[in-house]
Amino acid sequence: MNATLLLRITIAIILLTHSVFGMFNNGINDFGNLFLNQIGFAPYGVLLAWLIKLSHVVAAVLLLLNKYVKLAGFVTILVLIMGIILVHFQEGWFVVGGGRNGMEYNFLLIIVLLAIMYPNGFKKDKIQE
Secondary structure (H helix, E strand, O other): OOOOHHHHHHHHHHHHHHHHHHHHOOHHHHHHHHHHHHHOOOOOHHHHHHHHHHHHHHHHHHHHHOOOHHHHHHHHHHHHHHHHHHHHHHHOOOOOOOOOOOOHHHHHHHHHHHHHHOOOOOOOOOOOO
C-alpha cells in the first residue's frame, strides 16, 4: 500500500464533502453572493466561489487517482491560504472550543497536503562524489 493512500483518501473525502453539498443546497452561490461579493470581489464572487469548489473536486479526484498530486496540492494549499487570510485569521486559531471559525483546520489540511506531496520530506538530491 502506498504510504500516502489513507491521507489521500481522507483529504479527497473532505474536499468532496466540503464542495459537493454546496453545489446542491445553494451554498456556493451564497458564499459568492453573501461573502465574497461583500468583501470586494463583486461582481465575480459567485464565479470565484464556483472555481474554488470545482478546484476542490478536481483536486480530490487527482488525489484519489494519485495523478498530478503536487499540482492538486499546490492549488488546494493556495485556496486554503487565501481562506485563512480572508476568512479565518480574523476569527483566531480555534475552529470550535476556544473560538469559532478559526484557522486551525486549514492549517491541518495544508500540513497533510504537504505530507502527501512530499512523502520523503524536502530533501535535496545529493551528488555522489
